[in-house]
Every structure is written in structure tokens, then in C-alpha cells.
Amino acid sequence: xxxxxxxxxxxxxxxxxxxxxxxxxxxxxxxxxxxxxxxxxxxxxxxxxxxxxxxxxxxxxxxxxxxxxxxxxxxxxxxxxxxxxxxxxxxxxxxxxxxxxxxxxxxxxxxxxxxxxxxxxxxxxxxxxxxxxxxxxxxxxxxxxxxxxxxxxxxxxxxxxxxxxxxxxxxxxxxxxxxxxxxxxxxxxxxxxxxxxxxxxxxxxxxxxxxxxxxxxxxxxxxxxxxx
Amino acid sequence: xxxxxxxxxxxxxxxxxxxxxxxxxxxxxxxxxxxxxxxxxxxxxxxxxxxxxxxxxxxxxxxxxxxxxxxxxxxxxxxxxxxxxxxxxxxxxxxxxxxxxxxxxxxxxxxxxxxxxxxxxxxxxxxxxxxxxxxxxxxxxxxxxxxxxxxxxxxxxxxxxxxxxxxxxxxxxxxxxxxxxxxxxxxxxxxxxxxxxxxxxxxxxxxxxxxxxxxxxxxxxxxxxxxxxxxxxxxxxxxxxxxxxxxxx
Numbered sequence: 072x073x074x075x076x077x078x079x080x081x082x083x084x085x086x087x088x089x090x091x092x093x094x095x096x097x098x099x100x101x102x103x104x105x106x107x108x109x110x111x112x113x114x115x116x117x118x119x120x121x122x123x124x125x126x127x128x129x130x131x132x133x134x135x136x137x138x139x140x141x142x143x144x145x146x147x148x149x150x151x152x153x154x155x156x157x158x159x160x161x162x163x164x165x166x167x168x169x170x171x172x173x174x175x176x177x178x179x180x181x182x183x184x185x186x187x188x189x190x191x192x193x194x195x196x197x198x199x200x201x202x203x204x205x206x207x208x209x210x211x212x213x214x215x216x217x218x219x220x221x222x223x224x225x226x227x228x229x230x231x232x233x234x235x236x237x238x239x240x241x242x243x244x245x246x247x248x249x250x251x252x253x254x255x256x257x258x259x260x261x262x263x264x265x266x267x268x269x270x271x272x273x274x275x276x277x278x279x280x281x282x283x284x285x286x287x288x289x290x291x292x293x294x295x296x297x298x299x
Numbered sequence: 300x301x302x303x304x305x306x307x308x309x310x311x312x313x314x315x316x317x318x319x320x321x322x323x324x325x326x327x328x329x330x331x332x333x334x335x336x337x338x339x340x341x342x343x344x345x346x347x348x349x350x351x352x353x354x355x356x357x358x359x360x361x362x363x364x365x366x367x368x369x370x371x372x373x374x375x376x377x378x379x380x381x382x383x384x385x386x387x388x389x390x391x392x393x394x395x396x397x398x399x400x401x402x403x404x405x406x407x408x409x410x411x412x413x414x415x416x417x418x419x420x421x422x423x424x425x426x427x428x429x430x431x432x433x434x435x436x437x438x439x440x441x442x443x444x445x446x447x448x449x450x451x452x453x454x455x456x457x458x459x460x461x462x463x464x465x466x467x468x469x470x471x472x473x474x475x476x477x478x479x480x481x482x483x484x485x486x487x488x489x490x491x492x493x494x495x496x497x498x499x500x501x502x503x504x505x506x507x508x509x510x511x512x513x514x515x516x517x518x519x520x521x522x523x524x525x526x527x528x529x530x531x532x533x534x535x536x537x538x539x540x541x542x543x544x545x546x547x548x
Contacts, residue, residue, distance in 0.1 A: 084534070084535065084536060084537065085351050085533050085534070085535045085542075086344060086347050086348065086351075086535045086536045086540075089347040089348075089350050089351050089535075090347055092350075093347065093350065143354050144351065144354060145351070145354040145355055146354075147357050
């Protein structure tokens with residue numbers, strides 16, 4: 072099934088969109104260079120996956136080629152699958168690819184194609200040491216430099232992860248306690264507990280009413296019997 | 300000499316017959332270091348402009364493509380991969396020095412199956428009517444003496460439904476950017492030209508010819524008048540460069 076194609080967004084300068092596309096394409100293809108198995112799988116994908124960002128407004132098209140992935144900013148033919156959402160929603164989905172429900176990301180077209188791409192990126196394993204060794208050549212300087220650089224990249228990745236967690240923690244504290252725009256976690260938990268209690272009381276009350284109704288239904292019969 | 304007999308060569312008014320020779324001299328002079336200068340002048344961004352041109356071309360296997368003013372063959376190289384063995388790419392330029400550089404570069408990159416090289420004038424294209432699926436002219440139209448004649452000539456050789464893509468310097472959308480760009484192109488550009496190719500005049504001409512080239516809307520209406528339909532343009536880098544597209548009905 073072909074998803075409806077969205078025209079290329081030119082909200083961002085076309086040069087900027089090209090730079091983003093080149094950068095993504097280069098990152099993926101560099102990773103694929105060290106993972107021939109994933110590269111082989113990508114060459115077998117014939118259909119095009121479109122990712123439409125709502126903020127910033129642009130669409131990128133991912134296409135498997137014999138020499139890796141091609142990332143385009145303009146594609147005229149109908150695409151097989153389209154994902155739409157904000158960049159934050161898409162990044163979140165990429166990090167935790169569990170379900171699209173409530174993710175803020177809309178999918179149209181073939182789910183199978185999305186699963187194919189997802190399976191490849193899940194297994195994509197990058198050997199930074201080897202990659203850097205190839206990049207700088209096999210000499211004494213590079214032998215010394217490659218492990219240092221790969222450590223730096225790993226540490227950078229860890230630092231980014233820590234920063235993300237720290238930002239999440241700060242946001243979760245700042246919004247309820249400083250701005251008071253959302254309730255704090257204990258307040259929410261207390262509210263949920265109260266709702267639970269209320270539901271329990273309501274159930275008990277309903278059962279009590281049911282019992283009373285039953286008793287009322289039986290009592291007139293007893294009175295009639297005593298009159299006779 | 301009447302106004303009809305003259306045209307502009309940068310900011311200079313020259314005889315119509317003379318412009319082609321003067322432009323040829325410029326490109327004979329810069330051909331050897333054309334790529335290096337392009338990278339330096341644009342900070343490598345010209346590669347992104349050309350990449351977008353390739354995307355908009357929608358060229359597929361089996362297509363026949365004419366790259367006019369193809370210079371050092373950046374577009375032709377990409378097209379040769381897209382059209383495959385069944386397709387054909389003509390790398391053309393009016394300037395023999397540029398064409399030689401382009402041919403050497405493509406051969407060095409292993410392209411020899413589906414690319415032919417033709418020295419031609421965009422105003423009088425020596426091909427049959429309805430020959431090409433796509434014609435591109437990147438940073439070349441502003442050097443053509445009679446642009447309307449060139450557009451009509453391109454329309455003639457395109458197949459019905461075929462597309463023309465004109466990648467060319469244009470008018471920045473932002474006044475501040477325009478001012479910075481003016482400073483850069485009239486002061487820094489000739490200086491860089493002098494430093495690298497020992498030819499400040501050629502690069503001064505490049506800057507002047509950019510200012511004399513029609514702006515986005517004017518070029519679009521010229522394409523309309525030549526007979527193209529569905530004409531549109533995409534500004535890039537704030538309008539410093541624009542990519543115009545037109546379809547032959």
C-alpha cells in the first residue's frame with residue numbers, strides 16, 4: 072500500500088535540509104561500513120521510508136541502495152511508509168521502539184517496511200576503534216590515537232546520556248515545584264490513592280443499596296402474610 | 300554601436316559578439332583550479348546545491364540527460380550513476396578547457412560507459428528535437444549571451460514531460476545578507492582569485508555577472524515565456540542561489 076506523499080517542505084532553507092540529509096546519510100553509511108550484514112539487508116529494501124518532521128518542518132526519504140542508505144530531501148514517487156511527528160517524539164520512539172500508541176508519531180502505509188528498518192538499526196553495531204583505525208591509518212600515531220578517540224566517543228555518549236537523564240530530572244522537579252503548572256509525583260500518587268478509595272467506597276455503597284433493595288422486596292411479602 | 304548590438308560582460312557593456320570570447324577567456328584562465336576555487340568560495344556548500352539539483356531532477360535508469368556548462372563534471376558524475384548502463388549522459392561545455400578538465404576527472408573516477416562529451420553553445424544545441432529527459436545548466440546561464448535563445452533551444456531538445464533545471468546565483472532575500480554577500484564577492488572573492496589563480500579579474504567578472512543575472516522572479520517569467528510550464532524555484536542559502544525548474548509541455 073502506498074502512503075500519501077507529502078510535498079517537500081521548504082520551511083527550512085533547502086541548503087540546511089541538504090546538510091541534515093548528508094549528515095544523517097554519512098553517519099548511517101559510516102556505521103554500515105563496519106557492519107556488512109546490516110548493509111546487505113539494507114540493499115534488499117526496495118521501498119522508500121519517509122520521515123516527516125512537524126517541528127522543524129521537513130521530510131526526509133530513506134532509500135536502500137547497493138552502496139548503503141540514501142537520504143533525500145525530495146522524492147516525487149509515492150512512498151511505502153511514512154512516519155510523522157515532532158523530532159522529540161521520533162527520537163523517543165527511536166530510543167524506546169515499543170509502541171506507537173501515545174507516542175505522538177503517526178504511521179501510514181506498510182508496517183512491515185518500518186519493522187525492516189527498525190530491525191537493522193537495532194542490530195547495527197559500530198566498532199569505533201576499528202573505524203577510527205581505518206580513518207587514521209595503521210601507524211604508530213594512529214595506534215595510540217584510535218583507542219583514546221574511541222574512549223572519548225564512548226565517554227561523550229555516556230555524558231550525553233547522563234545529561235539527558237539530568238534534564239529529565241530537572242524538568243520533572245521544575246515544572247511542579249517552581250512553576251506549579253503540574254502536580255508533583257506524591258500529589259499524583261495521593262490523588263490516585265484517593266480515587267482508588269472512592270471507587271472502593273462506591274462499590275461497597277452499590278452493594279449495600281443492592282442488599283437493601285433485596286430486603287425491601289422481601290419485606291412487603293412478610294407484612295401481607297401477617298395480615299392474613 | 301546600437302543598444303541592440305551590445306550586451307553586458309559583468310558591469311561592462313561589450314559588443315554582443317565579443318561577450319562569448321571574453322567569457323571563454325575567463326574560463327580558460329580558471330579551468331585548472333575551478334574546483335578548488337568553488338570549494339573555497341562557497342565553503343563547500345556548492346556540493347549541497349548540486350545535490351539538491353540531482354534530487355529535483357528525478358533522473359532514473361535509462362534516462363537521457365544533457366548537462367550544459369557542465370564544467371568539471373560534478374553533476375554528470377552523479378547522473379551517470381543514476382541513468383545506469385541503459386541511459387546516457389552528455390557532459391557539455393562551450394569552453395574546451397573546462398570540458399577537458401571535466402572529461403579527465405570523470406575518466407579518473409572510472410566513468411567511461413555512459414557519458415559522452417560535447418563542446419556546444421547553449422543557444423544552438425546540436426541535438427534533435429525531443430531528445431532528452433532532463434537538461435541541467437548549473438552556474439552557466441548567466442554567462443550565455445542570449446538567455447532567451449538558450450531557453451528556447453533547451454526546450455526544443457527536451458522530450459515532452461522532460462524537465463529543465465537551472466542552478467544559478469540569484470538575489471538574497473535578506474537585505475543584511477545581501478550587504479554581507481556584496482562585501483564578500485566584490486572584495487574577498489577577487490583577492491582569493493588573485494591568491495590562488497593569480498587572476499583577480501576573472502573572479503571580479505564572476506561577482507559582477509552574478510549581479511547582472513536576472514533575479515528569481517524574472518528568470519521564472521523568462522522560462523514561462525520560452526514555453527516551459529509548471530515553473531517554480533527553490534531559494535537556497537537565503538536566495539544566494541536559486542534552483543529553477545520547468546517542464547516541457
